[in-house]
Amino acid sequence: MSPPLTLVTSLIDEVTNSWNFNLLIELFPTSVVKEIKKINFFPNFQPNLLFWAPSKSGKFTTKSLRLSPFRNESVKHWLAMILKKNGPFFLSNYVRDEFIIYMAVIFDLISKNRNSIAHNSPSHDVQELSKLVSSSASSHWKSQLKKRVRSTSNPSQTWKRPPCGWIKINTDCSFSNGTTYTSVLVRNENGSIIFAHSMKHDCQDPLDAESLAIKEACQFVNSAKIENVIFEADSLNVMTFINDPSHNSHWTAKVNVEAIKRFWFLWPTWKFRYSSRNSNFAAHYLAKWASNIDWRGVVPPKDLPIMCFCDGGSPIIDVCNFSFY
Template identity: 25%
Template sequence: MGFHSRWISMIMSCVTSFIYSIRIDGDLQGRITPTSGLRQRDPLFPDLFLLCAESLSSLIHKSAEMGTLRGLQVCKRSPHITHLFFVDDSLLFCNATTADCDEVQRLLMVYERATDARKGRNPSYARRSILAAQPIIPQEMRWQIGNGKKVCIWKDKWTPFPSTYRVVSPQILLHEDTTVDTLINFDHASWRADLVRELFLNFEAEKILSIPLSTRMPLDKLVWAATPNGTFTVKSAYWIAMEMKEAKQEGTSDVCDQCGQSSETTSHVLLFCDFSRLYVGSSTTSLAQFMAIAWSIWRNRNGIRHGEQPKKKENLILEASRFISEFQAIQDPQAIQDPPIQSVCCSRTSWLPPVLSVYKANVDGAVFKNLSSAGMGVLIRDYKGQVVAALSQCLFAPLGPLKVEAKAMEAVVIFARDVGIQNIIFEGDSLQVYNCLHGSSKAPPAIANALNGILFHLQSFCSFNFSHIRREGNKPAHIIAQHAKLVDDFVAWVEETPSFLETVITCDVLDSI
């Protein structure tokens, strides 16, 4: 730092020769000589700390002036912040680039040599917590498919199976490093269904085809798999850490308990193990059969580890079949509904026309479970209730209700833009999609790309708004969505009313008067 040797000698004599006394009942007692040098809370400590910290601050400022370290800006015209120093902590800001990180490392090494300090000798509790959580993050991160170019089919976690999020079908035809974009038809923003069904087991192919793709084809994105909306929370990470800790304390072996030969991986246990591959690995295995057999294998494995006798293969198959039969006997399909979403709007039960010079587009989605496909219906009307344009489109993918509603909303935005409408209200009966578009709830990863595509295409309109209507008030859109079952690809009507909608549209107009 350039201080004279005499001044340094005087300071060091203060650091190494001081003695403490303790005042007890008003009298000084004892002569305490510290052996570890100057400590925190000593009267001389703040001054010496500022002198040493100033040298590091000067190094950082010089690097910033030379342009080798940029720092952080809170807005465009604000100054760059490179560091904040506190009494017991220091914060350094830089860009997330290799060059900036190398420069920070260089500055700290220079400071270390000059002051004989040591980086990270006694890291804070927060830093130790971050380091301890590092193994948890990769375990619960999975890919949200955009264009599929970053995600490896066989190596990465991207499928909608919460157990592993990895592909369990045996690798065939394609190379092990093939990426997911190979399975996508970019011209139609859809999956190459024939190829998907050829590569994967039936139940897995249907799940992959149920992943909605956006026409915008955004980049693939990593999301947090431990929460429904894909956002990291400390609470979810805590429970994962506790599970990992308990599993580690059990000290279980990695050897498969069924055959006792290979490592116990998911693909080995369910596909390649001699004990289970004849039953689980068949291409004709349904999703229900696969899940029931896998559950039986898992129970058998846990029983073996707790000292029970292993079950025969035949008994496991019978147990799985009995479980499926019992489940189907008590299952009420009407009882399975989307979780309730808190309403943020006043939903109506009847259709209302828009004001003059504004159009209203009603939209709905339909699921054709027996055909493994879905339908989308769009109806655009003016302030008189007259049909301006309509669309009925079939999606040859086994999408669920929420996914097809999101895809339908994306389809109506693109269709209205192509028709040439500038001022429009988009109205649907999916409250969850409505809330996500209004920002009152976060979009689940399953529909996030479709909603981002909607927001992107909205830039084409002069004005737009979203409205929610109850299902009984959205009958024309529902009927035209059901009509998609009879359509090979799509059918559009421009300035023409579909004949099968004339009656219900007339009723809408009369009810609005």
């Protein structure tokens, strides 16, 4: 006795890709068979694909699961459709361009992950994909921002001492697997290091980590009540968010950037500048060093790694006349 037929595919002839009429006549009344014959097949076989259909609520339900009518459409088509539906919500072309990059990265990574699953290769879960999207999109967006920087505003490749009566603070971070070590390096008009600090934080995004380092520096200087301060960091994204009101902060850095702007409102003489990696190397190396040995807190002069003195300064370490706590 043959097993019971529970699926429609059991009624289809795999060779001809059409109904098995002999089986239909055997199983159903003539009136039913006539109705079934009216259901046509596609001339070429394509496997059914499932996708999350658009819904007004934005929620996923079994009702919103449909056979995809767009399975052969390109990423360009999907982006155009999304932009058409969401165009009025973009506050500026800057936000629109950033959105396009993030959506393109999302499509790309989902496609790659799907192929990995289909071919039984290592794939990523939702949390891992989220981290990959954030880091990859941030990297692409940063490269786009660099193209927009005018040649006249190209940052110096060497660190320069602040003017007389000013201090300069360089910040950076070492980010890996959801953990960051921030670095804050303060130098006076002689180029002498007067304060160094590092702290460990849980972060899910490089922009969050970079902006957090600058916010920490602002907190120190605000406590010390210093007016003439220049902040430098090699994160073009964050410095753009801080300096240009027309550029809305990315959501991962928004809280920190808004806190920085509140400090800046209290101390309008402060300056925030983008610096190249070369001119920010001392702070960069301090963050790497802190990450390697898990250093947290103030770094005494005797414990500072020698590479932090790469920019010179006479003397290389000087007395700090400010209270940063």
